[in-house]
Amino acid sequence: MDPKARVLDLGYAAGWRLVRALPRRWALGLFGIAADRAARGGGPVQLRRNLARVLSIAPAQVPDELVRASLRSYARYWCEAFRLPSMDPVWLTERVESSATGLEHIHEAAERGRGAVLALPHSGNWDVAGVWLVRRVGAPTVVAERLEPESLFRRFVRFREHLGFEIIPLTGGTTPPFEQLVARLRQGRMVGLLGERDLTGAGVPVTFFGEPARMPAGPARLAIETGAPLLPVHCWFTPDGWGFQVGEPIDTARGVQHTTQALADRFAADIAAHPADWHMLQPLWTADFTGDRIARRHTHRKPSP
Template identity: 50%
Template sequence: MKDRLVYSAYALGWTALKHLPEPAARGLFDRIADYAWRKRGKRVLQLEANLRRVCPEADGARLRELSRAGMRSYMRYWMESFRLPVWSRERIARDVQVEGFEQLRATLDSGRGAVIALPHSGNWDLAGAWVASEGYPFTTVAERLKPERLFDRFVAFRESLGMEVLALTGGGVNVIGTLARRLREGRMVCLVGDRDLSEAGIEVSFFGEATRMPAGPAALCQRTGAALMPVTLWYDGPVLRARIHPEVVPPAEGDRKAKTQAMVQAMADVWAEGIREHPEDWHMLQRFWLADLPVRETVGVPAAQPSKVVRPAAEQVGEPAVEASGP
């Protein structure tokens, strides 16, 4: 029954929102965001706790202002994702503006693969649709979650945008091996990589505190020789902006583990700067820093598994384990 209700809710969103006038859809999702924000549930409180690390100088009023804007940004992601099937290529080209794409284009045109690594900011699905519309299809990973037909619908939707989606489990495919093969073929892989769910990620300093991030993007690049390019995303009025940053190059010294650590930290530093500039567009409504996690998680004792929900996002990959992440 729960699976049927979840599927019905998402299916209604896809069906109804595609036909609503855009101002009406935007107004509806702003009202949903404001309602959730006023209720001050655990997601909103956690968002404010995270924003307090990003903006330590902010007083209570400023944090409330940021969290309200953050909830509106988060719900805008959902509204746009539901309506993306009816966006024309011209609309995507108009409402997505990307800086630094020439360096990615040059890398791919030279025959070298590239890993695009993103945080949970802005709208990564819309950014992916823009990249694919420019003639550069890519591969990503999705966690197989229940209800199964909703997962299939999300996959079909992403594939319609020009993405190759690998199921994390149950697909009979070696995910890490396939990603590595795509990179060696000179293709692109896109991964969301700011949140680690495996308890086996790389510990980094992020806004002055310890957290873990997946090793996957950096490890894949070391394994295949692909370029690692972090990306930051944010909203600017009606426009989604993206900045493709210069390649994170492995250090000349050290073993593979040390090089991976340095690359993940460098990537985290890039994301921190982007999030600091646009904190309201970082959709991190979960516990993120190690200091906020239950003791059993920080010391490596398995925690109870949370109930799974569909997470419609480009996913993150660890090595050798693979995790999915989403809003």
């Protein structure tokens, strides 16, 4: 293994052990300090650009406090990810049910035996929502982006398998992910997909916050292929917990492009309501990609939420 990759892997392993051993308040405090340091000097340029689209202002006009809050939210996600395997799943399930709206859409899909495609943006803590699914509906099937190094990818797979998820790798599997996901939906299973970031460069053209972007075709294609409802899901943080919202099924009758645009519109409304909890530090809009960045979409990735 490359020495830098090994250091990265060992760093995550040490973090998992250390953060679980610390009291929650101390762990969140340490991650908050790291976020505040990252926010100095205006914070990550791409995060500021992305938030500017959400607010319909120039990047320089994005409030520094919003950038700081976004980085703190991102740090909280990672802190909770490290601690989640040791948290009480019964308590987590009850907390989700006390704050979530629209859970009846998931229950209805499960009762009809058709499964559902749950499409989410990179917001809040979707792993906690997955714990609720495991406890109340059944193990969700999710697609995992392959990370570098391979040992770190396997570590994240084990983490989510420990939570009760079924993991399908985005690349490198023996069967294409789409075929496996179709099979799971036809078995009445729930499929969860992070749906606003296109990793291939060949996604569906959409207008997102008034600008051209591309989004994955997978959520729409799966719903159209199987007849399973396409449910937009949004997650965000509250001061002492989490907020979750499951929207009404998106109409898929007009094809992949129209369905993906409708999903993008739903994502935009939800992100605008909780901009600080949208963890998008990577380029997403067409204008932010150059030829070399597009080429790098096809390479293995380092960790992102």
